[in-house]
Amino acid sequence: MTKQFKIGDRVRCVSESVRLKRGAVYTIAGQTGIYVQLLETGRTDYYASRFELADESYSPPPPSKFKKGDTVRCVSSASLYGNKLEAGDVYKVEAVSRDLVRVEGVNALWLHCRFERITPTATSGEARKARGQAAAARRAGSEWAARAIAALKLFCMESYKRGVTRVTLDEFRAAGRVDEPESANAWGSLPRSAARLGFLRDTGHTMKAGREKAHARLVKVWAIQPRAL
Structure with a gap:
């Protein structure tokens, strides 16, 4: 019969494994059938049979300090x-x-x-820049935007296959995968479009651009999200 625990139970390991120490005390974060999740590790694939209730009182932690959307x-x-x-x-x-x-x-x-x-704060200059990039993308036309986003997605797929997990728009432009738009500002809207589609994520980091024409300005670093490719 499968042992049944409830969230918050303090349990002692009675069967050691690679990740569990016999005699160590853990906290149950959930149970699904024969498996339990431990608060200390976050893992969900431990057999409930490896544990027994420990003679320890437990005070639940305070409510999460985060909320959805933070x-x-x-x-x-x-x-x-x-x-x-x-x-x-x-x-x-x-x-x-x-x-x-x-x-x-x-x-x-x-x-x-x-x-x-953290509280992301966009300066008025950054907001104006984003609006300008969006307007430039509209002027460049939907056909160019569609070609560019498809090329960016392929670039990310190929990069990820080579073991590259982070890219910059500067690297994509240097690869010459798509023709230049009427306004160079149209480039700036591409990563945000890719983020909305789910295959790029803003890491919050920046680095110096490598293209000579970019004059070593700081550009955002984006993480490739392989599940969306």
């Missing part, structure tokens, strides 16, 4: 089931529970201590 920065890198968090990267909260957070673009649950909330 912008957060990762403060502690982690990897789980092939999903990675990079310290310093910026994410948007997709779902929260008392102890765990799921962020857009990373298909896993994470302890909220790995994040801090």
Whole structure:
């Protein structure tokens, strides 16, 4: 008969494994059939039979400090089931529970201590720049935009296959995958369109552009989202 635990139960490991230490005490974050999830690791594939109730009182943590839609920065890198968090990267909260957070673009649950909330502030100059880029893209025409976004997606697919997980618009322009629009400002709207389509994510980082014509200005670094390619 499968052992049944409830969220918040303190349990002691009675069967050691690679990731579990016999005698160590953990906290149940959930149970699905024969499997339990541990608060301390976030993993969901531990057999319930590996644990027994521990004689320890447990005070539940305070409610999550995040809510859906919050912008957060990762403060502690982690990897789980092939999903990675990079310290310093910026994410948007997709779902929260008392102890765990799921962020857009990373298909896993994470302890909220790995994040801090930030308040993104766009200057009036940045807002004007974004509006100008959008207007330039409209002037360039829907045909150019469609060609450009398709070329950018293919560029991301090929880059990811080579092991590249982050790209910049400057690198895409240097690759010469699409013709120049009537206004150079039209380029700026492409990454945001790609982000709306889900195959790029703004990391919150910048780097110096490599093209000579870019004069080493700072450009945004975008993370490729392979599931959307």
